[in-house]
Amino acid sequence: MPGNVAIIFTDIPSGLPVVGKDLTVRSVSYDSTGACPENGLFLQSLYASIDPYQRGRMRPAHIKSYSPPFILGQPINNRGIAKVLRSKNPNYKEGDIVVGMLPIQEYIALDDKRLFLLRQLNNPLGIEDIRVFLGALGMPGLTAYAGFYKIGKPKKGDTIFVSAASGAVGQMVGQLAKLEGLKVIGSVGSDEKLEFITKELGFDGGFNYKKEKPAAALQRLAPEGLDIYYENVGGEHLEAALDSMKDFGRIPMCGTIAGYNTPVEQQYPVRNYSLIFSKRLTVRGFVVSDTGFADKYDKEHQERVQKWIKDGTIKTTTWEVQGIENAPEALTALFSGRNFGKAVLKY
Amino acid sequence: MPGNVAIIFTDIPSGLPVVGKDLTVRSVSYDSTGACPENGLFLQSLYASIDPYQRGRMRPAHIKSYSPPFILGQPINNRGIAKVLRSKNPNYKEGDIVVGMLPIQEYIALDDKRLFLLRQLNNPLGIEDIRVFLGALGMPGLTAYAGFYKIGKPKKGDTIFVSAASGAVGQMVGQLAKLEGLKVIGSVGSDEKLEFITKELGFDGGFNYKKEKPAAALQRLAPEGLDIYYENVGGEHLEAALDSMKDFGRIPMCGTIAGYNTPVEQQYPVRNYSLIFSKRLTVRGFVVSDTGFADKYDKEHQERVQKWIKDGTIKTTTWEVQGIENAPEALTALFSGRNFGKAVLKY
Numbered sequence: 001m002p003g004n005v006a007i008i009f010t011d012i013p014s015g016l017p018v019v020g021k022d023l024t025v026r027s028v029s030y031d032s033t034g035a036c037p038e039n040g041l042f043l044q045s046l047y048a049s050i051d052p053y054q055r056g057r058m059r060p061a062h063i064k065s066y067s068p069p070f071i072l073g074q075p076i077n078n079r080g081i082a083k084v085l086r087s088k089n090p091n092y093k094e095g096d097i098v099v100g101m102l103p104i105q106e107y108i109a110l111d112d113k114r115l116f117l118l119r120q121l122n123n124p125l126g127i128e129d130i131r132v133f134l135g136a137l138g139m140p141g142l143t144a145y146a147g148f149y150k151i152g153k154p155k156k157g158d159t160i161f162v163s164a165a166s167g168a169v170g171q172m173v174g175q176l177a178k179l180e181g182l183k184v185i186g187s188v189g190s191d192e193k194l195e196f197i198t199k200e201l202g203f204d205g206g207f208n209y210k211k212e213k214p215a216a217a218l219q220r221l222a223p224e225g226l227d228i229y230y231e232n233v234g235g236e237h238l239e240a241a242l243d244s245m246k247d248f249g250r251i252p253m254c255g256t257i258a259g260y261n262t263p264v265e266q267q268y269p270v271r272n273y274s275l276i277f278s279k280r281l282t283v284r285g286f287v288v289s290d291t292g293f294a295d296k297y298d299k300e301h302q303e304r305v306q307k308w309i310k311d312g313t314i315k316t317t318t319w320e321v322q323g324i325e326n327a328p329e330a331l332t333a334l335f336s337g338r339n340f341g342k343a344v345l346k347y
Numbered sequence: 348m349p350g351n352v353a354i355i356f357t358d359i360p361s362g363l364p365v366v367g368k369d370l371t372v373r374s375v376s377y378d379s380t381g382a383c384p385e386n387g388l389f390l391q392s393l394y395a396s397i398d399p400y401q402r403g404r405m406r407p408a409h410i411k412s413y414s415p416p417f418i419l420g421q422p423i424n425n426r427g428i429a430k431v432l433r434s435k436n437p438n439y440k441e442g443d444i445v446v447g448m449l450p451i452q453e454y455i456a457l458d459d460k461r462l463f464l465l466r467q468l469n470n471p472l473g474i475e476d477i478r479v480f481l482g483a484l485g486m487p488g489l490t491a492y493a494g495f496y497k498i499g500k501p502k503k504g505d506t507i508f509v510s511a512a513s514g515a516v517g518q519m520v521g522q523l524a525k526l527e528g529l530k531v532i533g534s535v536g537s538d539e540k541l542e543f544i545t546k547e548l549g550f551d552g553g554f555n556y557k558k559e560k561p562a563a564a565l566q567r568l569a570p571e572g573l574d575i576y577y578e579n580v581g582g583e584h585l586e587a588a589l590d591s592m593k594d595f596g597r598i599p600m601c602g603t604i605a606g607y608n609t610p611v612e613q614q615y616p617v618r619n620y621s622l623i624f625s626k627r628l629t630v631r632g633f634v635v636s637d638t639g640f641a642d643k644y645d646k647e648h649q650e651r652v653q654k655w656i657k658d659g660t661i662k663t664t665t666w667e668v669q670g671i672e673n674a675p676e677a678l679t680a681l682f683s684g685r686n687f688g689k690a691v692l693k694y
Binding site: 056065066231234238247248253254255256259264265266267268269270271272273274275276277278279280281282283284285286287290 | 602618
């Protein structure tokens with residue numbers, strides 16, 4: 001059995017994380033015999049999700065936020081898919097495919113105290129590309145689903161604008177919105193992504209924000225105004241969306257990736273917040289683990305979206321990065337939009 | 348009978364309205380015999396409400412907003428209290444006191460098509476100071492009440508921050524919050540108002556924003572963080588409140604008076620909007636006439652607050668301006684905070 005490589009959190013970044021300084025690829029100590037803890041499992045990692053929210057976990061431990069900070073000197077973690085190599089637990093057997101919150105590390109000895117982080121992959125329809133369980137059927141997909149329905153309150157005929165529209169969350173929101181009979185506008189960061197959301201995913205319109213200002217694009221694509229803005233970006237996108245919202249519009253705020261690597265003093269200044277009042281908008285931030293989101297929508301999301309993926313109604317696109325040594329670079333790529341679709345590490 | 352003076356909307360202001368240019372005191376034509384329309388009423392105005400939202404109605408007619416624009420060349424209007432001088436309508440008799448949406452004008456002939464704008468003053472407890480029916484028991488009081496309960500979702504022990512805390516809405520929100528067992532912090536624009544909210548109204552703390560930055564004051568007065576920010580001001584107050592909010596905090600956005608006379612390019616730039624996401628805040632704009640506010644809370648508001656005013660539990664303060672010729676000046680005074688409490692015109 002080879003070495004056991006992990007991605008270690010080695011320093012707190014200021015701005016974009018630097019590979020080799022803030023995130024370091026390193027072999028970690030492990031029992032080369034692959035000993036399995038009493039009542040536990042010994043796993044081989046197959047895939048790990050790579051998500052923008054991980055940037056927020058790379059912070060000083062005393063700063064509170066919605067997700068726990070990474071621990072300096074320890075492997076970073078995230079949702080992943082792994083194969084059971086050895087089991088001393090009656091609920092698992094060798095060869096089982098499991099999904100859960102795992103260190104970004106090739107081999108993992110998991111004692112029984114940490115088994116609550118795992119579950120068997122729930123794949124009754126036999127979806128072949130199991131990477132979708134980290135995307136459309138994973139945390140990003142459930143985030144998209146829950147925020148869209150719970151805060152977006154979509155009605156047939158509504159117009160929705162989705163930023164970061166080819167990303168893991170955006171591509172799901174847009175396709176759900178089409179299924180519900182909405183007009184869907186998306187913003188993306190390249191012409192290739194624009195073609196993808198309009199030709200492949202069936203969005204009614206979109207724009208490349210690197211070529212056209214969001215405000216101008218929304219005037220052009222949705223002159224009737226927006227009922228919902230599904231917010232993944234922040235800054236200039238948020239400002240433009242506020243200008244375009246109809247009265248009583250809803251803004252599920254799922255993230256603000258434009259600002260994740262920038263101190264607050266340098267964030268894009270939003271000056272038209274009074275429109276939240278005068279248009280009587282609802283702007284609501286959420287993360288999927290909040291009460292009323294995953295707990296309420298998980299079962300429905302799995303049932304509906306598994307079927308839609310199986311029959312091709314919903315399409316998925318995965319940006320697969322091969323080799324754990326490339327994972328840190330892949331994480332930083334999310335912030336310049338170099339990924340195309342859901343970023344997944346294949347070990 | 349004397350002349351019939353009204354306040355006419357004569358030009359669209361840029362910035363603060365100019366008396367004599369944008370708002371003009373002028374006698375309007377009227378039948379000096381005080382003829383009463385068939386099925387209608389002939390009224391003598393007693394009091395009119397003076398409210399910040401009237402600034403928003405002084406706009407070009409083609410611009411949509413939550414309240415209808417004033418009509419150039421016509422009297423401005425607002426909620427007022429009047430006495431019935433003559434009635435040809437079976438539902439009203441001479442001497443009745445009525446309240447409703449009326450032109451700011453001394454005498455008013457109201458035909459039956461406009462009677463839906465009026466109702467009899469509902470004063471079963473015989474509250475002596477009927478001006479409160481334009482304040483604590485009027486539109487501002489109901490706005491305070493509905494926004495506080497519906498969006499604020501107060502729980503005993505919560506901390507609430509109220510801006511413009513001695514104003515018509517703020518003074519009601521703060522007192523309701525005390526009755527519900529909250530810790531209440533207010534911001535005001537003078538030391539006299541600060542003494543009023545802390546000594547008279549029982550707020551737990553407050554600050555004069557002309558002497559202390561909201562961010563510093565909130566750190567000092569509510570280091571535990573805010574569960575609710577009742578937003579009347581915008582700008583630097585909003586920014587500071589976002590910094591101080593606890594996770595899952597609520598921000599009923601009732602107005603943004605700091606910006607009513609300023610073009611959007613010159614508004615205070617808010618850069619920390621990402622906190623709406625990361626703290627999972629709900630920011631919601633509303634006006635009292637929206638579905639789910641006045642319709643839901645009107646009866647409860649009248650029943651509870653009439654009793655509380657009658658028995659002294661809730662205090663009110665009115666800034667009475669005497670003489671219709673002073674009404675335009677009084678409206679502009681709201682934007683520099685020269686008023687102290689609910690602004691009311693006494694004809």
